[in-house]
Amino acid sequence: MGEVESHPFKPFLPEGAKLLMLGTFPPAEKRWSMKFYYPNFINDMWRIFGHLFFNDRNYFVDSAQKSFRLDLLIPFLEEKGIALFDTATRIRRTKGTASDKDLEIVEETDLLQMLRDLPQCERIVTAGQLATDVACGQFHVSSPNVGDYVAFTFEGRRLRLYRMPSSSRAYPMKLERKAEFYQRVLF
Secondary structure, rough: OOOEOOOOOOOOOOOOOEEEEEEEOOHHHHEEEEOOOOOEEOOHHHHHHHHHOOOOOOOOEEEOOOOHHHHHHHHHHHOEEEEEEEEEEEEOOOOOOHHHHHEEEEEEEEEEHHHHHHOOOOOOEEOOHHHHHHHHHOOOOOOOOOOOOEEEOOOEEEEEEEOOOOOOOOOOOOHHHHHHHEEEEEE
């Protein structure tokens, strides 16, 4: 069993955010190309965003540095009102990978408090099965099918929890197809 890791990033919670995106937990630091969410250069999340919003999968890509353009990405996310965090704040890697099947969640993120901190949030997106399972457990809802959502009420607020495909290249789906799913919640 690996050592317990604490989440390396602070929640990214822009003022007025209407969408909260939740993964499970970042990969090990040796896999990072930057110090921000979805840091693995072979993860397709920021390519999906580039494809959808700019018709250019490489819009946020810094090919020379094999990284992503935080100078473009952070202002874009702030402007669009997209918050980011993960469903686990502490984990143990059972096999040293970032794969959900190899993560043991030691401490879940308090998603209810996070929603209180995002009073304008209307939509929550989970990327991957484990993130979906944690969110569904905390919100007491059944798991939606990939690309679909479940509606629920939290402290008088109507919300939707969307389940999206993982942006990992290990998830067997072409980027353009994944983007079709993400388009449903981002637009």
